[in-house]
Amino acid sequence: MSTQDGIKIWSFTGKMKVLHLSWIAFFITFVVWFNHAPLLAVIGSSLGLTASEIKTLLILNVALTIPARVIIGMLTDKYGPRLTYSLLLGICSIPCFMFAMANSFEQAAIARFLLGFIGAGFVIGIRMVSEWFPANELGTAEGIYGGWGNFGSAAAAMSLPGIALFFGGDDGWRYAIGLSGLLSLVFSFIWYFNVNDTPKGSTYFKPKQTGAMEVTSKGDFFLLLIAKLPMYAALVLLTWKLSPAGVDLLSETGAQIAYCALILLYLLEVKQTYKVNRQVFKEEVPEAHRYKFRQVVVLNVLYFATFGSELAVISMLPLFFSEVFSLDMVYAGMLASLYAFMNLMSRPGGGWISDKFGRKKTLLILTAGLAFGYLAMSAIDNTWPLFVAVLAAMACSFFVQAGEGAVFAAVPLIKRRLTGQIAGMTGAYGNVGAVVYLTVLSMVSYQTFFLVIAGTAVLGFTALLFMEEPSGTITEVREDGTIELINVSGH
Incomplete structure (x- = not known):
């Protein structure tokens, strides 16, 4: 596989075909995972839910994703991304149909809890993309995968209310949710018959044992x-x-x-x-086969602060804008969606900067920007002009999402055969961050909430000082016992 041909966005052959199919698969998982968010008011009145029951659905939706990302990471490393993504998309369409047909809070709650599993799809594509792209393009490729796929939540917010209205009546929302499940089911077949785990002639390295992460x-x-x-x-x-x-x-x-x-x-x-x-x-363990687990810990802390804060802020930003600036919810929701909209460019941007200037340096700059961004957001009140507040949120969002891109530019360079598990653990930390921040939010003011996130970003910056820039090669052993050296120097 030539490393010279670069990333050609409009190409749909070879590694680019795999990248496009990967982000579409991830995009669909995010549409299904957040398909309830834009329809909450309708679903609430249709099922007669209280405000606290609606909040519970939001929490249940992210609960199972924490263990799911770790489990899916292990399955990906063992069985390969092709089979794992296909099964995840197919099986998770079942709780999606269950939610579309729910008639009580209990039924809706169980379906939402099970749908947390589809949030683990992200991990599978991280391993898939790392198999197809060389180290000097990996940050950009993983950034495109993460950023464009992540956009699924914003796409759900933009399209599903319209689909529900198109079907009309009390059950419009059921058709909209059911269609997203059908999309997931159909794409599970498209994925399976159109991708391979590795380029022709490459070895898919599996962990020596499964069931827990290997350390050295x-x-x-x-x-x-x-x-x-x-x-x-x-x-x-x-x-x-x-x-x-x-x-x-x-x-x-x-x-x-x-x-x-x-x-x-x-x-x-x-x-x-x-x-x-x-x-x-x-x-x-012989020196050549070692890797430093503290590299994983540093990336966990950073993803806690970046993706954790993104999930939490996306959940509360419409309410924040509507309360602070006395806006109606539709307008506030549109302004808040600009925060998620930044994903399209910011995450690939973070990966690209990382490829060009090095993993550690990029992460240090972005984490510092993140801390200042949330510090600025903690100062927002109704004396601010609205457009300045929105610009502050978008600038903060750039650092958050570019930071996510830079974290996952480093993840696949630690130990190739454990990439799924490392991505699973780092990804799970993002969900841990979301749960912690959302719990903090339920106890304190908006100002304190933003300050807490800024504080964890400072913690992340400190942890980064202990990280080493990935360089040289990773040693992996093929099934026939021969050694392969995988280059991880990005630039």
């Missing part, structure tokens, strides 16, 4: 166990939110069972991680 030193083993804790903490937080202390969807007993299950699950995971990695306690 004792210190990294303990670091991995610590890095797992925030994901469980976010699920504990969700359980608390659903318990009688929160929205009362779970009974006190149900909540206690959930807490115990999470503790048990963590202990099981510790056991499984030891099983996969017990070798590191017996002998040292």
Whole structure:
């Protein structure tokens, strides 16, 4: 595969065909994952939901994505992106149809909870794109994949209300949601019959063992166990939110069972991680096969602050604009969608800058911009001219989404055969961030909420100082025992 032919956006052959099909698959997962958001008012009145039940649906929608991204990352590394994406798109159309046919809050809640799984599709394409593009184009290619696919949530907001109106009547929203499920089902076949896991003649490297992430030193083993804790903490937080202390969807007993299950699950995971990695306690891993897990931890923290804040801000921005500037919700929603609209260029832009100037330097600049952006947003009040407030939100959004692009420009360069799992863990941290920020928002003012995000960005900047610029090669072993060196120097 030549690395000289660059990225030709209008081409639909070879690696570009794979890139286009990948972002379309991701785009569809986002349309389905957020298909309820623009129709919430209609769905609420149709099913007779209270305000707290509607908020619960929003939280349930992102709950399952935390473990799902980790599980899907493992399945992708083991079975390849072609089969994994196809099955995810096909199977997740079922809860989508369930939601379209729901007649009660309970039915809607179960369907939304299960639909959290489709939010894990992102991870699959990260591995797929990394198989087809060389290191010096990878940031740009992953940025296009992430940014254009992410636009699915904005596309759902723009198109689904119109589709619901076209069908009309009380059930218009059901047809709109059902159609997005049908789209997912049809594309699962298109995907399967049009892509391959790797270019012709390339090896698809699989982890030696599945069931837990491989590490290559004792210190990294303990670091991995610590890095797992925030994901469980976010699920504990969700359980608390659903318990009688929160929205009362779970009974006190149900909540206690959930807490115990999470503790048990963590202990099981510790056991499984030891099983996969017990070798590191017996002998040292040869230098050529090592990778530093702290690189993954740094990217986790950054994705917590970037994608976590994006998901949270997209959820609250329409309300923020309408309350601070006394606007009607439709107008406020349109202004707020400009924040998501930035994805089309910002995320590929972050990846491209990363390819040109290096991963670490790019991330340092973007994270600093992110901190200042949210600091500026915390100062917005009704004395500001509206257009300045919108510009501040868009500038902040640029740093957020370019930062996401730069994070995923670095993810595939750590350890090729573990790319799905690393992407899964980093992606899950984005959802952990969303859960934490949305919970913070339910307790504090908008100003404090933006300051908290700025604070975590400063934390991310500090963590970045410990990251090393990916350079040289990654060593992988082919099935016949021969060695392949994969170049990871981006520029």
